[in-house]
Amino acid sequence: MSSASADTTNTLDATNNDAIDTKVLLELLTSMVRIRSFEERVGELFLKGQSAGTMLHLSIGEEGAAAGVGLALQEGDSFTTHHRGHGIFLARGADPNHMMAEIAGKASGYCRGKGGSMHIADMQLGHLGANAIVGGGIPTVVGAALSYKTLQQPYVSAAFFGDGALQQGILYEAMNLAALWNLPAAFICINNQYGMGTRIDQAAASLDFTARAKAFGLMAASVSGEDVGAVYQKATELLEVARQGTPVFLEVSCYRFHGHARKDKSPYRDADEEAQGRTRDPIGRARDQLIAASSLTQTQFDTIQRDADAEMDAAISFAEAAEPPTLTSMFEDVYTPTAAKPTPVAESWQP
Amino acid sequence: MSSASADTTNTLDATNNDAIDTKVLLELLTSMVRIRSFEERVGELFLKGQSAGTMLHLSIGEEGAAAGVGLALQEGDSFTTHHRGHGIFLARGADPNHMMAEIAGKASGYCRGKGGSMHIADMQLGHLGANAIVGGGIPTVVGAALSYKTLQQPYVSAAFFGDGALQQGILYEAMNLAALWNLPAAFICINNQYGMGTRIDQAAASLDFTARAKAFGLMAASVSGEDVGAVYQKATELLEVARQGTPVFLEVSCYRFHGHARKDKSPYRDADEEAQGRTRDPIGRARDQLIAASSLTQTQFDTIQRDADAEMDAAISFAEAAEPPTLTSMFEDVYTPTAAKPTPVAESWQP
Amino acid sequence: MTASTTTSVTTSAQSIMTQPLEVNVTDYRSALRKALAEGMTEDARVVILGEEVGRYGGAYAVTKGLYEHFGASRVLDTPISEAAIVGTAIGAAMTGLRPVAELMYVDFAGLAMDQIANQAAKIRYMFGGQVGVPMVLRMQGGTGRSAGAQHSQSLEAWLMHVPGLRVYMPATVSDAYYLLKAALQSDDPVMFLEHKSLYTHKGELEDDALPVGKAAVRKSGTDITLISYSRMLHRTLEAAKLLAQEDDVNAEVIDLRTLNPLDSDTLAESVSRTGRAVVISEDTFTGSVAAELVARLQVDAFDFLEAPILRVCGEDIPIPVSPELEAAAVPDVMRIVQAARLALSSRQTTGASR
Amino acid sequence: MTASTTTSVTTSAQSIMTQPLEVNVTDYRSALRKALAEGMTEDARVVILGEEVGRYGGAYAVTKGLYEHFGASRVLDTPISEAAIVGTAIGAAMTGLRPVAELMYVDFAGLAMDQIANQAAKIRYMFGGQVGVPMVLRMQGGTGRSAGAQHSQSLEAWLMHVPGLRVYMPATVSDAYYLLKAALQSDDPVMFLEHKSLYTHKGELEDDALPVGKAAVRKSGTDITLISYSRMLHRTLEAAKLLAQEDDVNAEVIDLRTLNPLDSDTLAESVSRTGRAVVISEDTFTGSVAAELVARLQVDAFDFLEAPILRVCGEDIPIPVSPELEAAAVPDVMRIVQAARLALSSRQTTGASR
Ligand SMILES: Cc1ncc(C[n+]2csc(CCOP(=O)(O)OP(=O)(O)O)c2C)c(N)n1
Ligand SMILES: Cc1ncc(C[n+]2csc(CCOP(=O)(O)OP(=O)(O)O)c2C)c(N)n1
Numbered sequence A, B: 001m002s003s004a005s006a007d008t009t010n011t012l013d014a015t016n017n018d019a020i021d022t023k024v025l026l027e028l029l030t031s032m033v034r035i036r037s038f039e040e041r042v043g044e045l046f047l048k049g050q051s052a053g054t055m056l057h058l059s060i061g062e063e064g065a066a067a068g069v070g071l072a073l074q075e076g077d078s079f080t081t082h083h084r085g086h087g088i089f090l091a092r093g094a095d096p097n098h099m100m101a102e103i104a105g106k107a108s109g110y111c112r113g114k115g116g117s118m119h120i121a122d123m124q125l126g127h128l129g130a131n132a133i134v135g136g137g138i139p140t141v142v143g144a145a146l147s148y149k150t151l152q153q154p155y156v157s158a159a160f161f162g163d164g165a166l167q168q169g170i171l172y173e174a175m176n177l178a179a180l181w182n183l184p185a186a187f188i189c190i191n192n193q194y195g196m197g198t199r200i201d202q203a204a205a206s207l208d209f210t211a212r213a214k215a216f217g218l219m220a221a222s223v224s225g226e227d228v229g230a231v232y233q234k235a236t237e238l239l240e241v242a243r244q245g246t247p248v249f250l251e252v253s254c255y256r257f258h259g260h261a262r263k264d265k266s267p268y269r270d271a272d273e274e275a276q277g278r279t280r281d282p283i284g285r286a287r288d289q290l291i292a293a294s295s296l297t298q299t300q301f302d303t304i305q306r307d308a309d310a311e312m313d314a315a316i317s318f319a320e321a322a323e324p325p326t327l328t329s330m331f332e333d334v335y336t337p338t339a340a341k342p343t344p345v346a347e348s349w350q351p
Numbered sequence C, D: 001m002t003a004s005t006t007t008s009v010t011t012s013a014q015s016i017m018t019q020p021l022e023v024n025v026t027d028y029r030s031a032l033r034k035a036l037a038e039g040m041t042e043d044a045r046v047v048i049l050g051e052e053v054g055r056y057g058g059a060y061a062v063t064k065g066l067y068e069h070f071g072a073s074r075v076l077d078t079p080i081s082e083a084a085i086v087g088t089a090i091g092a093a094m095t096g097l098r099p100v101a102e103l104m105y106v107d108f109a110g111l112a113m114d115q116i117a118n119q120a121a122k123i124r125y126m127f128g129g130q131v132g133v134p135m136v137l138r139m140q141g142g143t144g145r146s147a148g149a150q151h152s153q154s155l156e157a158w159l160m161h162v163p164g165l166r167v168y169m170p171a172t173v174s175d176a177y178y179l180l181k182a183a184l185q186s187d188d189p190v191m192f193l194e195h196k197s198l199y200t201h202k203g204e205l206e207d208d209a210l211p212v213g214k215a216a217v218r219k220s221g222t223d224i225t226l227i228s229y230s231r232m233l234h235r236t237l238e239a240a241k242l243l244a245q246e247d248d249v250n251a252e253v254i255d256l257r258t259l260n261p262l263d264s265d266t267l268a269e270s271v272s273r274t275g276r277a278v279v280i281s282e283d284t285f286t287g288s289v290a291a292e293l294v295a296r297l298q299v300d301a302f303d304f305l306e307a308p309i310l311r312v313c314g315e316d317i318p319i320p321v322s323p324e325l326e327a328a329a330v331p332d333v334m335r336i337v338q339a340a341r342l343a344l345s346s347r348q349t350t351g352a353s354r
């Protein structure tokens, strides 16, 4: 899969994007390239039959959201993600080796091979967990934000979720609570236009989602995920608001380049729409922008790409070489380590 | 408990209230008087120790919502209510005898003494059920509206709920579905300012609830429940919109005159607030309005009151005289009548 | 003020005619599809709603082709709103439709459990029998696809514990068809639980089926009774084969088919005859469906028991994603065989031990 | 990028000091209140959240006075958003607080079951042991107030069936205190189930309590083992008294105290000794907690059983509102006595029947 981009330079919109520091944009670009390179290799892992299951949701096309908001978050901040969360975690500093190993269900994965792609987490990096329940991880950040407020810590907690979660009631319960309690919480909706095969206008009658958030008392904005700089800037702005105790909602609109999960070929989308959608490429756009500003050469970009690919190839090798979890580990981590572990079911009776 | 009203005539607001037919207003007034008379007697039933339990939620102060929307609904329309639903059902034609008997848990109650105050229902009158789960009956009307649309019937289904349900996620799921499918559904929020001891501003950060509904694609309005004529008119207008396939939301604001349930003395409200709240009396206002317009005399009103009281006294007598359900009826109605009934638990073993 | 919301409705709906959709049954999935297609043709009140049931054809492709054939007013794609999906089905069922709602995974039942257990299950009762909730809630559960802790559960014990709900769990291709057809005609809410690892299970439609509420004796035997349902039936049958080959044990294998109604009689008769039993379920051991069966049987067959009734169930852990661990977390053929051997191990010592 | 979200937090919170709130224990309710008050004084990470827990003092007045004493930042009134309440508690528990969330009725668990069973219960496991969810979810259940089908359930079997959850169900005043104090220190999510009819149950604090996970022998005996928990313990004790007076039967009565951990050993020891048992639970018969206990005991005590282990449970129906029917829907003393008599009826014929 190439990250060839259409000529999008001239479609730059009027956000104060030019204000963005080229160094920051370069960092964002690098982050996005790494994400895409990682996701492509998750696809490979699957094709090799090395992934734990087929429920692998790639964030290709959504790198602008992950990298932009990811960089805007600060050390100590926490977050949860939906099932399509690889990119977000990479943008927050994840080690690709342990991610890939987790996706392969190996013992050296972030979650000891128990969680898999949909349940990656890392408390050290503030990743409170990916979730396989649409909307399931949203109220978690309200709780984390309550901790920060109660314990007088300067952090924000951000929930990342897809447009599908906009129709889950728990989002509104969570936003209302956050607003009521003035919590440092952020609700980041990555609107990739689809929930599985359902286009967003087939799931919601009214598509102004910032209006929903505002009606619940949040500060809300929408930004195009194609423009990673704009995402970063808008997110930075809103996260600062959240940090002061007004929860925020940010919709990052983008397009899901591929199928829902590894096996889905998106027969419900027509070719034109898909081709058009894939022109909304945040990587190509940032690259072209930097090249146009003479802040990057194609050769330099190729190096970024090559480095990322090498790093992610190594992650694949790491995951493939990694050991599966031992059978006894299955009974660990159900309860706190000092408690008795569940015992295998085999009933014991001596005739 | 008297229904003495403050002098509210001069606080009439600017809604096109004067357009209301005095005959209709008289009907609404009568309906409200009956409701209040009924509710006062539910209180009596409780004091006599004749009610099934203490979870009795009186709608005194909210008669404007019940009578106004109730009259606007049409034959064949259906509805669900929350736990504070006696008035709504009376306004839709309930027989007070069978209601009171149900509240007393008697066999001749609407639900054979199995449901009680919080689960009164009557399919004949389109009452799809009161509910003891806050928000629990809301999606029911989406389903009913789906039936009407699918079966090409001209009905509307209306969910009545309190302000408390505004913080339950299912409301938003239900409104979104109704809007998405263009269903003849109405969401009627009786905002009596409190959910138990929690004032609405302690439950929600943003109090413009019509904004929420609008953000989900509904047509929405707010009206004061003190003005039963305005409620009736606004409801009539909106229900017509719903009948055409645009779901609607109507907030009827009012004040819960008494405690949450029979045992609650509202210690969390101060006396001033309560006194002030109780001046928002839809009965006094409609009566005074009709008297001022020379469409009613005090004597005529007294007759209305006396008739209502006599009717509701009879309901109490009916309920008191009614038989409790037989023990065998306990095993009926779990499944369809042609299926085997559950058997009493006693295990049978012959040593 | 006296219009009945239900009566007039059904007749007008039934009069709508629909072209049949031919479905060729080769496996569990197509058997389900055939039942739905026929049900929709025969009864215009039947509508399908759920996430991805329409254009997408169902996450596990069960409803494939139905949207195209029956149209958008009979097959409704919903947003991701599990609670409202079930609630909508309830309201529709109360007012004249016969909705078949789908929750893509039984694991999502937690989002709709109030609507399932407090509303659908109790409405007939709370309202004194005035109205039923003739809906079907199709859900899919179990392990086998490394789908992780939130997409691999077997939660039938929750549902079986709720009076008012029917719980159907077909194990065979033929039952997938016949039980779903029956569910479409049930006047009570049916929780219809499919197993994700059975969709590709091959088989044929039999000419007829046992009535709903009758357990099926899938293999008769004399030495021990093995009781199961859904996917575990097949492992149990394999275990029975092994026991015959290797231990010369003639096991009787019973398939429950439905957990509510529960056919205690067939179980009691069998275990009273064999004197030994193992109950196999995929759900987590503690509080499993197997526990209920054991508790009943040790009363009903007490005087005949030669050994305790053993359970082979899922481990008391969340389902891990690693394929190796996932497989180890639920019963396999050997664990069933071993349990049967243990139950049979008192054969030499019969009578002495008690 | 390396700030730990949990470690630094706990220390800073623990250093906050709070004035103690004296609670005089006279009943179950005040015992619970004392545990909360002490827990909040001793550990600044403990916060309470739920509907009406603050200004109102709790729907059943358990938290009365805590808001006034500990303030709005420690006792948080929430909107009516059960799923978010539990989800918020989970997130708070993962990041340094020790939240005590309250669902006013266990019947509302259906609204939050996803957060309870898919999130709270599985987070430690899915994330490979990185983080726990040290929260307490207080809920109140059972019959006794004619509160109807949606406010009177006993749903502990759902919770007991979910690996990862602890389930505490105190029956006595002393256990109300000690178990809740222990729950506040648990590193695993504790479902703390109170019984609405026990709040006014009178009693005193004992000096000490059995460790969590040990069942209590409330009355030792030799003829039969009666096993129960929560409110049914008291009916069971009365039944034991009656059996002694009228039948000269010396029954042993065991109170489970916690369903997870489950003290199978104490049960097995007792039943192996007495040879007879009745398990009493208020939840609906099919799929009851009692079923699990019976299933275990008929294995663990098989060689000693003189009669089947009988269950006395709630009827398999929703709870009707009529006080007469409600009372008849759950076990009463006489039903327990009768079951015990049935289990004992083989005394004359011991040995013969098998
Ligand atoms: C509660 C719940 N319902 C349904 C699903 C099945 N499912 C998984 S992903 C998905 C679509 C989600 O769409 P969206 O939130 O937009 O995220 P995206 O996949 O587009 O990133 C669905 C329906 C689920 N995992 N959880
Ligand atoms: C799901 C649920 N949560 C909590 C309760 C307890 N409860 C009963 S009524 C009530 C307040 C409801 O307030 P509102 O919706 O405004 O209705 P009102 O009582 O004011 O008419 C609460 C919290 C409940 N019955 N159901």
Ligand SMILES: [Mg+2]
Binding pocket: A162, A163, A164, A190, A191, A192, A193, A194, A195, A196
């Ligand atoms: Mg999406």
Ligand SMILES: [Mg+2]
Binding pocket: B162, B163, B164, B190, B191, B192, B193, B194, B195, B196
């Ligand atoms: Mg209210």
